[in-house]
């Protein structure tokens with residue numbers, strides 16, 4: 573049947589068949605790309621190169637964006653597709669061939685979620701790993717003298733006390749922690765051990781399949797050259813390292829974690845107190861509100877102790893949060909009095925403070941929101 577003689581309904585069916593064929597061709601190409609990425613992974617392993625290569629990704633994305641524009645396709649479309657495809661590459665590729673056969677590593681809290689995650693990675697890389705649980709301190713006696721790395725991965729509220737209980741470690745041994753605060757554990761580690769000391773704060777949870785693209789904050793303590801092997805290992809596994817001081821880290825985390833978690837907690841607690849119907853709120857929400865609701869709800873699927881400890885670890889943040897409350901109260905008072913201009917004037921001032929970031933955030937979030945919209949049907953609980 574030719575296009576000319578087909579009825580509109582037949583034409584629709586023909587076109588859909590053609591779309592099916594195109595999608596299948598796309599699938600073949602994705603499969604071909606996956607094989608290539610796997611091969612790249614094998615070659616990179618042999619060369620000892622990292623899994624995640626931001627410069628290569630930036631170059632490839634910018635070239636494809638230009639090509640998309642040239643053929644009249646949206647550059648954002650190809651970028652979205654390729655970013656998703658590259659995320660698949662991380663899973664496909666084996667992390668770089670890291671050899672830690674000559675290392676003995678004690679993970680204090682290695683029976684916990686994130687401690688266990690790192691202990692497993694080290695063991696996979698051939699290290700001799702001892703995962704120290706709460707009742708294993710005695711059993712660890714034989715491990716301390718031969719440790720090349722002692723990594724603290726225990727709850728914040730006991731980290732410093734446990735560090736203070738450490739027996740003398742070998743001079744070359746690296747003492748490190750993954751606590752989400754840095755000033756106090758760093759002080760404790762530097763006081764307890766005269767050798768190399770480094771603070772790490774992985775900005776992710778233990779649910780990850782790979783370290784690719786994940787951020788780890790690094791705070792230097794002492795003898796940086798002696799723990800480069802550890803930082804190099806993290807990079808080879810794909811992590812992105814961000815170096816800063818313990819004080820700057822903690823100050824930033826006051827806003828990134830404490831302000832966020834506390835406001836999120838209160839948001840959730842308030843919804844509960846007001847008996848809001850979550851499913852109804854979800855049904856009435858556009859992607860941005862849905863995302864916001866999810867950001868709140870996901871907190872309560874996690875560990876209460878962890879969040880309490882993060883908030884409690886920094887008493888100085890309470891003063892900051894009181895000021896936050898003042899800002900809230902002040903804004904609400906203006907609005908209650910109908911003082912619209914006070915609100916809009918402040919709005920302008922805050923907008924100036926955000927400056928260029930505002931525009932960039934609006935553009936970047938637009939893309940994320942489009943993906944959130946694509947995944948809408950996934951967010952029903954108990955629905956069909």
Ligand SMILES: O=C(O)C(=O)C[C@]1(C(=O)O)C=C[C@@H](O)C=C1
Nearest residue numbers: 609612623624625628629658661
């Ligand atoms: O070129 C590489 O090094 C790859 O591993 C391939 C690839 C990709 O899928 O295109 C994947 C991960 C890297 O971050 C960069 C690019």
